[in-house]
Amino acid sequence: xxxxxxxxxxxxxxxxxxxxxxxxxxxxxxxxxxxxxxxxxxxxxxxxxxxxxxxxxxxxxxxxxxxxxxxxxxxxxxxxxxxxxxxxxxxxxxxxxxxxxxxxxxxxxxxxxxxxxxxxxxxxxxxxxxxxxxxxxxxxxxxxxxxxxxxxxxxxxxxxxxxxxxxxxxxxxxxxxxxxxxxxxxxxxxxxxxxxxxxxxxxxxxxxxxxxxxxxxxxxxxxxxxxxxxxxxxxxxxxxxxxxxxxxxxxxxxxxxxxxxxxxxxxxxxxxxxxxxxxxxxxxxxxxxxxxxxxxxxxxxxxxxxxxxxxxxxxxxxxxxxxxxxxxxxxxxxxxxxxxxxx
Amino acid sequence: xxxxxxxxxxxxxxxxxxxxxxxxxxxxxxxxxxxxxxxxxxxxxxxxxxxxxxxxxxxxxxxxxxxxxxxxxxxxxxxxxxxxxxxxxxxxxxxxxxxxxxxxxxxxxxxxxxxxxxxxxxxxxxxxxxxxxxxxxxxx
Numbered sequence: 001x002x003x004x005x006x007x008x009x010x011x012x013x014x015x016x017x018x019x020x021x022x023x024x025x026x027x028x029x030x031x032x033x034x035x036x037x038x039x040x041x042x043x044x045x046x047x048x049x050x051x052x053x054x055x056x057x058x059x060x061x062x063x064x065x066x067x068x069x070x071x072x073x074x075x076x077x078x079x080x081x082x083x084x085x086x087x088x089x090x091x092x093x094x095x096x097x098x099x100x101x102x103x104x105x106x107x108x109x110x111x112x113x114x115x116x117x118x119x120x121x122x123x124x125x126x127x128x129x130x131x132x133x134x135x136x137x138x139x140x141x142x143x144x145x146x147x148x149x150x151x152x153x154x155x156x157x158x159x160x161x162x163x164x165x166x167x168x169x170x171x172x173x174x175x176x177x178x179x180x181x182x183x184x185x186x187x188x189x190x191x192x193x194x195x196x197x198x199x200x201x202x203x204x205x206x207x208x209x210x211x212x213x214x215x216x217x218x219x220x221x222x223x224x225x226x227x228x229x230x231x232x233x234x235x236x237x238x239x240x241x242x243x244x245x246x247x248x249x250x251x252x253x254x255x256x257x258x259x260x261x262x263x264x265x266x267x268x269x270x271x272x273x274x275x276x277x278x279x280x281x282x283x284x285x286x287x288x289x290x291x292x293x294x295x296x297x298x299x300x301x302x303x304x305x306x307x308x309x310x311x312x313x314x315x316x317x318x319x320x321x322x323x324x325x326x327x328x329x330x331x332x333x334x335x336x337x338x339x340x341x342x343x
Numbered sequence: 344x345x346x347x348x349x350x351x352x353x354x355x356x357x358x359x360x361x362x363x364x365x366x367x368x369x370x371x372x373x374x375x376x377x378x379x380x381x382x383x384x385x386x387x388x389x390x391x392x393x394x395x396x397x398x399x400x401x402x403x404x405x406x407x408x409x410x411x412x413x414x415x416x417x418x419x420x421x422x423x424x425x426x427x428x429x430x431x432x433x434x435x436x437x438x439x440x441x442x443x444x445x446x447x448x449x450x451x452x453x454x455x456x457x458x459x460x461x462x463x464x465x466x467x468x469x470x471x472x473x474x475x476x477x478x479x480x481x482x483x
Contacts, residue, residue, distance in 0.1 A: 200438065208440025208478060237393060260397050268481045272396045275435060279392045282431050304435075311434045316427065330431070333423040339413070341433055342426065343449040343462055 004051040007084075007110050007181040014082055015043040020108050023082035024062050026055040033134040033147075034122070037062070049084070051112055051181075053137050053145060056119045056163070058288040059083055060092040060229040063102055082108045086119070088165065090174035091286035091321025092229040097176075098324050099284075101232060111177030115185050116143050117158055118166025123298075128156055165289035165302060168192055175322055193310045195303055211271070217297040218270040220263065224277065224291035224301055230284045231277070237261065238273055274304060282308040283329025286321040350404035350470035352379045352463070355394060357387045359417040360452045361409035367456035375460035376467045379407070386410065387448075388421025392432045395446065399479035405445045405470045407462070412450040422450070441478055444469045 014020045027038030027048045035054045040046060063083065070076040085093065090111055096102045117139045125134065125147075132149045140146050145161045147154045159167070166172070170192055173184040191197065199207060222238075225231045238261050245254065261276070262269045285305035292302045312318040315338055318329050356362040362383045368375065380403075384390055387410025398406050408429055410422040429448055437443045447466055451459045 204437075204440055204442060206440075207438070211439050212478075260393055261400070262481070266482065268400060268479055271439065271479060272400050275396050275439065276393055278435060279432060282435075304438075307438050308431055308435065311431055315430060315434075330424065330428050333420065333427050335413070335423075337423070337427055338430065339426055341430065341448060343447065343465075 004049065004112060004181045007051075007112065007179060008046050008049055010179045011040070011049065011082060011110060012043045012046045014108065015040065015046065019079065020082040021077050021079045023084070023110070024059045025049045025082075025084040025110070026051065026057070026059075029054075033125075033137055051084075053117055053120045053139055053161075055086070056122075056293060058089045058092060058227075058229055058290045059085065060089050060096070060288075061227060061290070063093070063096065063107060064229060064232045067102060067106075080106055080108045082110055084110045084112060085174055085177070086112060086114055087169060087172045087174055088286055088288040089229075090176050091171070092288060094176055094321040094324045095230060095284050095286060095328075098326065098328055104324075109174065109177045109179075111174030111180040113173035113180065113182030113184060114166070114169075115172070115182050116187060117145075118162045118169065118172060120145070120161050121163040122293075124161050124163075128154065128161065163289060163293075164195060165287050168194060168287070168306070170319075171322075176324065193306060195300075196307050196310050199303060199307075212267060214299050215270045215274055216267045217299055218265060218274070219297065220265040220270065220273070221296060223294040223296060227290040227294035228281070229288070229290070230281055230286075233280075237276055238263065274299075274301070278304040278308060281305050283312050283318060283320060285309060348471060348474055350378055350467060350473075350475075351402065352405040352407055352466060352470070353398040353403040354379050354381045354407040354409060354463075355384050355387070355390045356381050356451075357410040357417075357422075358383050358385050360411035360415065361387075361449075361459070363453035364409075364451040364455050364459045367453065368459050371456050373456055373460045375463045378467050379463055386416065386418050386421035387425040387429075388416070388418065388423075390425060390429070392428065395429075395432055396479065399441070399445075399476060400481050402476075402480050404473075404476040405447065405466055407447050407449065407466060409449045409451045409459075409462075412452055415452060441476075442473050444473065445476060 011023050023040040025038050026035040028050055029036035033054050035050055037057055037059055066081055097104060132151055135148045138146045143158050145156045145158055172187055261272050289302050309320060312329050356365055365381060387408055390408050395406050410425055413422060416422040433446050436446050449462050
């Protein structure tokens with residue numbers, strides 16, 4: 001992992017000169033090892049920034065909230081917001097720029113490269129720790145994860161602790177940035193879509209059973225939607241709010257309104273909800289893995305999004321989140337798009 | 344003896360080509376299976392993936408989306424968008440474990456009444472052995 005001293009220096013300068021409104025970064029968490037999002041407004045607080053493999057969050061979601069906040073204010077502060085991004089998070093910014101949701105001048109991007117490491121997977125970590133409590137997790141020069149616990153240090157090879165998304169990451173350095181800490185090193189990839197291939201190789205019925213079992217667990221808490229930097233629709237298809245309910249609205253009228261997807265957490269509705277979410281993220285998902293991490297029931301939502309990422313690459317030769325000037329996947333077409341499935 | 348399973352197909356037909364094509368099949372008195380529920384849409388490009396999921400959710404055994412041939416779209420490029428988007432939908436439905444035969448797309452022009460009847464005949468023939476679609480169907 002990169003050292004972020006230069007980044008801290010830059011952040012301090014930005015805050016001192018008042019060039020940014022505030023900086024979103026990672027700070028020490030209140031729950032032991034895991035880092036937590038940190039909002040910095042004063043230059044003296046910059047030293048609280050941390051950068052280690054526990055910085056799992058995608059902070060780009062806060063830019064969506066920031067835009068909403070700005071829209072509500074009469075005289076918003078138009079200075080940019082500083083944000084610390086990993087490789088995957090920076091691609092989220094690229095997609096937001098591509099969709100013109102934010103302007104380039106709205107953000108000051110402090111990029112950090114994951115270099116040869118990435119972020120940890122908490123389930124894998126819990127298994128390794130076997131009940132012990134981790135204090136800090138660091139990466140050393142030999143690319144080993146060093147976990148400090150009460151009972152001493154544990155060294156683990158990176159592959160055994162890295163999150164699945166990191167093992168399938170194609171660019172573990174920011175693709176867009178104003179300052180960059182660390183080097184742009186690419187990790188050699190054996191199978192960029194390994195997890196998808198595994199499910200695809202199953203016969204239809206087994207595939208169905210797998211997804212049915214997984215999506216049956218969904219309790220429709222919408223944590224995936226809340227954590228996703230791309231889920232910024234003002235109105236989600238699963239909870240329509242635009243239909244005004246007045247005192248005159250009869251129960252009969254309410255009942256007859258179109259409900260594309262019902263709210264009850266039954267398998268058929270859950271599946272349609274997750275299919276719609278997957279399609280909405282087709283060609284937009286940058287595989288930050290936040291939906292899966294936020295899911296309280298550990299539904300492998302990444303596999304759905306990764307599938308569409310794979311199809312975008314194979315069918316349309318489209319790679320998500322690398323070029324902000326490119327039109328998005330489904331708002332563009334080519335004359336020679338495949339149509340062998342059409343009669 | 345149990346009755347033979349009759350699949351129910353929801354067909355989204357574009358107003359300018361496929362819908363006119365199905366009309367032609369009708370006025371020419373061509374015979375084709377009565378399993379289709381045609382829904383006229385303004386363009387195949389206006390068919391949201393949600394319509395398709397929703398049709399399956401409300402009990403369709405098969406969904407057909409039909410539009411103008413590439414280059415013939417009344418809105419110049421609507422069917423190109425549809426082709427790209429619905430390709431992803433098809434892949435996703437297969438990935439989740441729905442039988443690939445249940446979702447089909449076709450190009451039918453206003454003059455292709457025979458092609459339309461043939462597509463419906465084939466579709467019904469393919470759906471019959473699969474039985475009712477229960478995977479995405481909402482329980483009443």
